[in-house]
Amino acid sequence: MAWSIAQVARMSKVTSRTLRHYDEIGLLPPAWVGGNGYRYYEQEQLLRLQQILVMRELGLGLDAIKEIVRHGRDQAEVLRMHRGWLLAERDRFARLARTVTRTIEELEGGENVTSMDHWFEGFDSAKQAELTEEARQRWGAEQVDAANAHVRGKSKEWWQSQGRQWAEQVGTLVALIDAGHQPGDAEVLDALDGHYRWLCGYWTPNRESYTGLGDLYADDPRFRANFDRTDPRLAEFMRAAMAAYAQARL
Known part of the structure; x- marks a missing residue:
């Protein structure tokens, strides 16, 4: 049985444009191409797409995903590896849920809390500290600390407005690529x-x-994964465009 690219896009919630890009970079070729030029996918390709989407959700960039899916491992072995990653994420969220549940119980029960350490169990503060320190080393402690001070205490509405601005900018760039x-x-x-x-x-x-x-957007898998979720062409396009902008206008 085979499915058209439109059917696969509908099933997987992945755009046809993204599926075509996966084909172009050799990550997910279709099973065959019809005389009308349409791509068709069979069970093997759908299984690979599932693997790709799982790894995207775990934050891997397309280059890393290509290395894994092309490694030639047994499909069951690959699925076991993916299941291990998902179970690890499940356990992490379970720890966070227990932390919040315990806090609710203490607040509702009127307990006299003598230690607050357990309120923060499960939060990966070390990762946030690592990102901040990387930025301080890359761009200078003074600039990074000043930027952090600028946004400290901002309201939810302010953060939402910043998110809308960023989304509009990204949408404009994708339209220009198209x-x-x-x-x-x-x-x-x-x-x-x-x-x-x-x-x-x-x-x-x-x-x-x-x-x-721009290099960081494209090279760091933590950033690259977010751009790839929007459009797999976007990170490299932004790298080149930001370099051109810097040369022309800065």
């Missing part, structure tokens, strides 16, 4: 004016640091 624009085109650089001004609300990148941020 229209066939190249990273150095004037329309793309004009769009990045908004991105640069948005960043200046936190810190003011120079030519070197703005280029370096």
Whole structure:
């Protein structure tokens, strides 16, 4: 039995554009292509797509995923590995749920709490501290600390407005990619004016640091995974576009 690309997109909630990109980079070729040019997928391809989506949810970038799915491992072995990752994530969320449940019980029960340490069990504060320290080393402690101070205590509404601005910028860039624009085109650089001004609300990148941020978006799997979820072309396009913007306008 075979499914068309439209049927696979509908089943998996993955856009046809993303499926075509996976084919272009050799990550998920279809089982065959019809005379009408449409891609068709069989059970083997659907199983690979499931593996790809699991690894995307776990934060892996496309390059890392390609290495894993091309490794030639037995399919059952790969699924066991994925199941292990998912169970580890389940356990992490279970720890967080227990922490919150215990806090609720203490607050509702009127207990005299003498220690607060257990209120923070399960939170990966070490990872956040690691990211902050990486940023301080990359761009300087003074700039990073100033940026953190700028956003400390901001309201939920403020964060939501920042998220909307970022989403609009990303949407504009994806539309420009769809229209066939190249990273150095004037329309793309004009769009990045908004991105640069948005960043200046936190810190003011120079030519070197703005280029370096584009590299970080594309190279760091923690950032790359988020861009890939939006559009698998986006991270590399932003890397090239941000480098072009830095050369032309900074």
